[in-house]
Amino acid sequence: MAGKVEGIKPPFVPIGGLTGLEKPKPAAPPQSSPFRELLKAKLQDDKRIRFSAHAQTRIESRNMHLDESGFEKLVNAAEQAKSKGAHEALILMENMAFIVNLDNRTVITAMDQEGLKENVFTNIDSAV
Template sequence: MSYRIVNGKPYLVGNLAAPSQTSKSTTDVSKKSFKDILNEKVNSKNYGYKISNHASERLKDINFSNADYMEIQRGFDLAKEKGAKNTVMVYKDVALIASVENNTIITAVEKNRAQENVFTNVDSVVIL
């Protein structure tokens, strides 16, 4: 029985896994360029919660500052302390519907668009 040392670890000869010989086809290539993906990662802010695509589209029109997003994080913290699962956060004439369990803002509704709307499946309200 013989051994081969690879990266400081002994392996029995014959047990080495051969590198896979996969070739990339044109269907595997992402439609985004490396530069686009890198810019998204660099410019993305990590507030401790996620923003869904739907909420992101709505928040583009609202123009929150970094301080506003930090205040929303405080809202998540308050809701978690009370054991909330799904909450409505009211902040600056905007209702943010959030899943506290998943740390995700599901949608955002401005005051002028929220008239005659009903929010269901919500167990708490956080007023910031």
């Protein structure tokens, strides 16, 4: 039989021998890809808070204004409550209050000063 030496098939050796082969080079670090950018943006979005349609309607109908610093305070309060293990939080700020579902980072409803006087808050496990 061709290719056998004393009944044993020798291993494949490329032409030029083993010394002719190039050493494998380490993989280049991946360049920025659309997936990587999308993942990075998604992770950033996960740190932000969204407003439900109901909360947006309440904010508009009650003429409430939340500037950038107020929004950052809301985000920080939500992160603080989440770090303590809360799931639904009442977040009180100056003359406004927000009920926030911390698991999906969504403001469920919003109240102004007048709404605070009349409401009983249920189904919350923390207040900030």
